[in-house]
Amino acid sequence: MVLDEAIRAGALGACVAVPAVLVWRELRGLARLASMAARRAARRATLTSGIAGVLLLLVNAFVVLYPHHLFQMGLGGPQISGTPLASLLIFLAVYAVGELTWPRPEGGRREARLTARTPARVAPPLARRLVRGWLGALAVVTVVFGLMASGPRHIARVFGDDKAFTVRIFPGWEWAGPVLAAGILVVACTELVLRLVAVRPAASGVDPGWDLWLRRRTTRRALGGVQLVIGLTVAGLVVIGGRSLLWLGNVGPMGVGPRPEVSEGYIIAGGAGILLGLSLAVAAVAAACWPSRDPAPDVLVGAERAGVPS
Amino acid sequence: MSVAVRIDVDSSTPHYEQLRSQLAALIAAGALADGERLPTVRALANDLGIAAATVSRTYRDLEGAGLVSTRRRVGTVVTSPGPTLERAAVAEAAERFVTLARDHQFSDQEIRDVVAATLIGSAGSSRADRIGSS
Numbered sequence: 001m002v003l004d005e006a007i008r009a010g011a012l013g014a015c016v017a018v019p020a021v022l023v024w025r026e027l028r029g030l031a032r033l034a035s036m037a038a039r040r041a042a043r044r045a046t047l048t049s050g051i052a053g054v055l056l057l058l059v060n061a062f063v064v065l066y067p068h069h070l071f072q073m074g075l076g077g078p079q080i081s082g083t084p085l086a087s088l089l090i091f092l093a094v095y096a097v098g099e100l101t102w103p104r105p106e107g108g109r110r111e112a113r114l115t116a117r118t119p120a121r122v123a124p125p126l127a128r129r130l131v132r133g134w135l136g137a138l139a140v141v142t143v144v145f146g147l148m149a150s151g152p153r154h155i156a157r158v159f160g161d162d163k164a165f166t167v168r169i170f171p172g173w174e175w176a177g178p179v180l181a182a183g184i185l186v187v188a189c190t191e192l193v194l195r196l197v198a199v200r201p202a203a204s205g206v207d208p209g210w211d212l213w214l215r216r217r218t219t220r221r222a223l224g225g226v227q228l229v230i231g232l233t234v235a236g237l238v239v240i241g242g243r244s245l246l247w248l249g250n251v252g253p254m255g256v257g258p259r260p261e262v263s264e265g266y267i268i269a270g271g272a273g274i275l276l277g278l279s280l281a282v283a284a285v286a287a288a289c290w291p292s293r294d295p296a297p298d299v300l301v302g303a304e305r306a307g308v309p310s
Numbered sequence: 311m312s313v314a315v316r317i318d319v320d321s322s323t324p325h326y327e328q329l330r331s332q333l334a335a336l337i338a339a340g341a342l343a344d345g346e347r348l349p350t351v352r353a354l355a356n357d358l359g360i361a362a363a364t365v366s367r368t369y370r371d372l373e374g375a376g377l378v379s380t381r382r383r384v385g386t387v388v389t390s391p392g393p394t395l396e397r398a399a400v401a402e403a404a405e406r407f408v409t410l411a412r413d414h415q416f417s418d419q420e421i422r423d424v425v426a427a428t429l430i431g432s433a434g435s436s437r438a439d440r441i442g443s444s
Contacts, residue, residue: 102356
């Protein structure tokens with residue numbers, strides 16, 4: 001019991017320590033930047049991403065490690081299944097605060113590039129499409145499971161003339177509805193954050209290309225977190241649904257002899273569902289960890305760049 | 311390579327007028343091509359550290375002059391005036407004037423002051439003409 005608690009506490013600690021180490025490494029690397037303004041801007045963006053990432057990890061680790069606390073708080077399965085998506089709202093709120101409090105230009109003479117910055121320009125298109133793709137998958141999964149369910153949270157199978165078997169944990173409408181609504185809300189908030197990244201003041205004294213790269217890095221990280229959590233939510237729903245179908249097909253007394261109640265179709269569908277869910281989880285994690293091929297351009301503007309010895 | 315606008319927050323010229331004159335000049339000179347999208351009101355206001363209403367007024371003024379048009383979902387785009395003989399002649403004269411002024415070591419600010427003084431004088435004489443003819 002004590003060991004169990006220690007492992008949980010260690011896992012929570014790792015949720016803080018691992019991002020902290022990554023942020024620290026990135027902050028150390030900023031010393032190489034030739035411009036003080038660029039260092040300040042990059043430090044700010046890195047810290048914002050770090051805080052958002054730690055909060056996202058902590059909330060979701062708490063849900064996984066301490067579900068009994070959530071049950072004690074009066075939350076049921078449907079509410080707990082929506083917690084990861086709710087944690088994304090906190091994650092996105094941190095990004096929004098970071099962008100809204102970006103330092104405004106100072107000084108008597110100010111300059112602005114006449115470049116139309118839109119969410120499409122500052123967000124990597126693939127990452128944006130991935131988030132929309134996961135939302136589409138979430139919609140399909142929740143609607144299909146909602147239609148398959150025999151009640152708000154269960155699925156039943158009738159066999160023979162008067163026999164029925166019910167599995168009580170199934171993502172029916174009671175789960176699917178709130179999860180789908182939360183998913184739509186999260187994607188809408190993500191678009192709002194992309195807009196905020198696009199319109200935040202440009203970092204002063206740096207090359208416009210570098211400033212655009214910094215915006216792309218911010219949106220890539222925000223979209224990465226969003227796609228990971230929505231992807232894992234879809235995967236979790238598919239695994240739970242698959243497991244329920246597996247149970248539904250594998251009914252009847254165990255032992256020697258024929259089991260006419262067993263349904264091969266349900267068992268195959270359930271097994272395929274579990275495999276699909278696990279594959280989706282791997283895909284979501286792989287997409288989040290995939291290294292970007294977007295190296296930072298030169299930070300200094302043309303004239304200054306020419307004067308800097310290489 | 312994108313072009314830039316600058317404002318002097320300590321200048322007596324209102325911010326919207328500083329912006330308007332630069333944007334109008336960039337469009338007339340062809341530095342901003344027909345159909346080119348301008349930054350959104352909020353993005354330009356944030357970059358310059360001024361109120362969004364100021365940029366909004368600038369865009370409205372430019373729209374009134376037929377230099378830009380604002381469309382939903384597209385934003386504000388440049389609608390440069392078509393090349394006419396009169397406009398080309400005026401542009402050519404302006405170019406000659408600027409070259410002459412630079413040859414005489416005038417700074418950009420001094421050139422603008424000369425143009426502003428001429429405009430004021432021209433407005434005064436045309437008002438006097440109107441009074442005399444009535």
